[in-house]
Amino acid sequence: MDDIVVQVLIMLVQVVVLVLAISTGFAYLTLFERRLLARMQNRVGPNRAGPGGFLQPAADAVKLFFKEDVIPTLVDRGVYLLAPALAVIPALLIWAVIPFGCLNIAGDYQACFADPATNPNLHNIFQLADIDIGVLYLLAITSIGVYGITLAGWASNSKYAMLGGIRASAQLISYELALSSAVLAAVMMAGTLSTHEVIYQQMTMWFVIPQLLGFVLFLISGTAELVRAPFDLVEAEQELTSGYNAEYGSMKFALFFMSEYIKMIAISAIAVTLYLGGWNAPGLELLGSLMTGMAGPLVGSIAVGLASFLVFLVKVVLILFLFVWMRASWPRVRYDKLMYMGWKWLLPLALLNVAMTAVFVVVLPDALIHSVALFVASLVVMAVAYVVSSRVKPAPSRSRIKMVQPEVPRRPSS
Amino acid sequence: MELLIQIIFVLISTLILGAAVMVVRTRNVIHSALWLIASFFGIGALYLLLEAEFLAIAQVLIYVGAISVLILFAIMLTHNVTSGEGHKFYQRWWLALLVSLMLFAVILVPTLVGQDWTITARPSEESAIAGAVEMGTAFMREYLLPFEIAAVLLLVALTGAIVIAYEERAQRRRILTLAQELALRKQQQQNHAEE
Numbered sequence: 001m002d003d004i005v006v007q008v009l010i011m012l013v014q015v016v017v018l019v020l021a022i023s024t025g026f027a028y029l030t031l032f033e034r035r036l037l038a039r040m041q042n043r044v045g046p047n048r049a050g051p052g053g054f055l056q057p058a059a060d061a062v063k064l065f066f067k068e069d070v071i072p073t074l075v076d077r078g079v080y081l082l083a084p085a086l087a088v089i090p091a092l093l094i095w096a097v098i099p100f101g102c103l104n105i106a107g108d109y110q111a112c113f114a115d116p117a118t119n120p121n122l123h124n125i126f127q128l129a130d131i132d133i134g135v136l137y138l139l140a141i142t143s144i145g146v147y148g149i150t151l152a153g154w155a156s157n158s159k160y161a162m163l164g165g166i167r168a169s170a171q172l173i174s175y176e177l178a179l180s181s182a183v184l185a186a187v188m189m190a191g192t193l194s195t196h197e198v199i200y201q202q203m204t205m206w207f208v209i210p211q212l213l214g215f216v217l218f219l220i221s222g223t224a225e226l227v228r229a230p231f232d233l234v235e236a237e238q239e240l241t242s243g244y245n246a247e248y249g250s251m252k253f254a255l256f257f258m259s260e261y262i263k264m265i266a267i268s269a270i271a272v273t274l275y276l277g278g279w280n281a282p283g284l285e286l287l288g289s290l291m292t293g294m295a296g297p298l299v300g301s302i303a304v305g306l307a308s309f310l311v312f313l314v315k316v317v318l319i320l321f322l323f324v325w326m327r328a329s330w331p332r333v334r335y336d337k338l339m340y341m342g343w344k345w346l347l348p349l350a351l352l353n354v355a356m357t358a359v360f361v362v363v364l365p366d367a368l369i370h371s372v373a374l375f376v377a378s379l380v381v382m383a384v385a386y387v388v389s390s391r392v393k394p395a396p397s398r399s400r401i402k403m404v405q406p407e408v409p410r411r412p413s414s
Numbered sequence: 415m416e417l418l419i420q421i422i423f424v425l426i427s428t429l430i431l432g433a434a435v436m437v438v439r440t441r442n443v444i445h446s447a448l449w450l451i452a453s454f455f456g457i458g459a460l461y462l463l464l465e466a467e468f469l470a471i472a473q474v475l476i477y478v479g480a481i482s483v484l485i486l487f488a489i490m491l492t493h494n495v496t497s498g499e500g501h502k503f504y505q506r507w508w509l510a511l512l513v514s515l516m517l518f519a520v521i522l523v524p525t526l527v528g529q530d531w532t533i534t535a536r537p538s539e540e541s542a543i544a545g546a547v548e549m550g551t552a553f554m555r556e557y558l559l560p561f562e563i564a565a566v567l568l569l570v571a572l573t574g575a576i577v578i579a580y581e582e583r584a585q586r587r588r589i590l591t592l593a594q595e596l597a598l599r600k601q602q603q604q605n606h607a608e609e
Binding site: 076078079131132133136137139140141143144146147150151154162165166169170172173176193 | 448475479483484545
């Protein structure tokens with residue numbers, strides 16, 4: 001009985017620390033993004049609160065907390081209050097299966113690097129739950145994330161919010177397919193749905209090499225899934241004020257903001273786990289054996305744990321940088337082009353990738369050979385897709401269907 | 415431990431049944447859809463309690479994540495569904511009752527009668543009840559034909575929906591702007607009223 005109590009206590013501590021860490025990560029991600037965007041746009045960015053703007057997130061949080069909590073009169077009260085929670089909870093739940101390091105509490109660093117099928121006594125406190133179907137869990141939780149946005153749009157009883165919500169749900173369910181198919185190919189390479197095992201399978205080679213096409217598709221559809229620029233039509237401020245969260249203020253608005261950024265970190269973490277080898281990096285095992293030789297197995301496993309966490313963090317920050325970079329570089333996509341791209345390019349390419357992966361893995365049993373073959377095939381497919389897509393015009397001008405030009409009254413020329 | 419599981423089971427079943435009752439009790443269609451989602455979620459939790467993890471996650475992924483979103487989407491895009499009077503659901507309640515009773519008699523009663531209620535020992539830890547691998551091999555080997563038939567059925571339904579939705583527009587020679595579409599709609603309504 002005591003054993004169970006201790007386990008539950010450890011788990012509770014893990015959960016609390018994880019949620020606090022993610023919230024802090026969110027706060028500093030906003031600062032990271034604002035400073036970086038400012039840098040890319042030749043501005044200075046927030047630099048007044050604390051040294052180099054370091055306290056800006058705290059100032060923002062205080063401001064949002066002390067704002068008046070307004071509930072508009074004609075909203076659907078229950079759903080209106082439920083929506084922000086429904087947005088944040090899935091964003092936090094995603095983190096349950098992501099291994100963000102490997103600290104074996106049993107004090108044996110080698111368990112991290114051993115085959116999980118033959119060596120099951122790994123108690124990694126840097127992963128909340130190592131379940132058999134972790135990757136599927138990730139997909140399931142991401143797919144629930146739509147509700148917060150959709151319901152916020154509907155419950156607000158406002159045209160702008162409603163349009164934003166509808167746009168969001170259409171976009172999310174369209175890009176979810178491409179996202180899941182991209183993930184599916186990576187899962188097929190690993191032959192497992194457990195996140196820890198996926199990382200173990202990448203010890204020799206990161207999946208970004210054989211699954212280059214899948215990685216690119218994952219990043220594109222992941223950006224769309226996050227409704228971030230260049231796919232942020234949901235909150236196109238010129239058309240929709242701010243979209244689904246137009247009627248929300250103070251902390252409720254902050255919750256939407258928070259869910260968006262936490263999801264952004266989570267998608268980066270999933271990309272790292274599935275394609276970039278997770279917390280693993282060359283030399284970690286050497287560090288483990290060195291520290292174990294110098295100061296005993298416990299110190300060794302702690303050193304490996306901290307170092308692997310650091311590696312994971314660096315990789316995640318690199319992908320986050322990519323997201324911010326994309327936001328700074330590209331203008332917003334038009335809505336019909338967004339749908340066009342999702343259904344006519346990303347989904348067929350993702351399906352092709354799945355078929356390609358299946359065929360190569362079965363036909364060429366050697367891991368190295370089929371990885372290289374898949375890498376080459378990915379490059380070829382991407383090149384062909386690039387050439388074809390730059391030739392084909394998205395407007396349906398080919399056949400009898402014609403676009404009607406709106407008649408613009410001519411200005412008298414002076 | 416057994417007691418704990420039983421308590422959890424009762425709680426989850428109450429959630430499922432309560433939510434299901436609320437689906438038909440609520441006047442607001444969106445609220446109905448939300449209760450339906452809660453009910454689906456409860457069923458997922460029930461699978462989890464049975465240690466069928468794969469099935470539980472698939473339930474959440476498909477029913478909560480995909481089908482319910484489509485339901486919500488359809489409700490939001492349909493005219494006057496959200497604001498209409500809710501009495502329509504009750505008009506033929508006896509018919510619904512009849513159909514439910516018949517379904518119950520046809521599907522559930524034979525299962526319940528045929529069930530051997532003596533509880534055998536739990537299967538050993540090694541044999542996964544419904545793991546991803548087992549499900550995959552079952553679908554691709556033993557039950558390949560039903561699986562493919564279901565897939566074709568879904569495809570037919572999808573194509574049919576598209577045809578119905580685009581029948582009128584596909585006959586037109588060009589794409590109209592929103593204003594033209596609106597004008598056309600008004601004209602059609604007027605013609606309809608004159609007839």
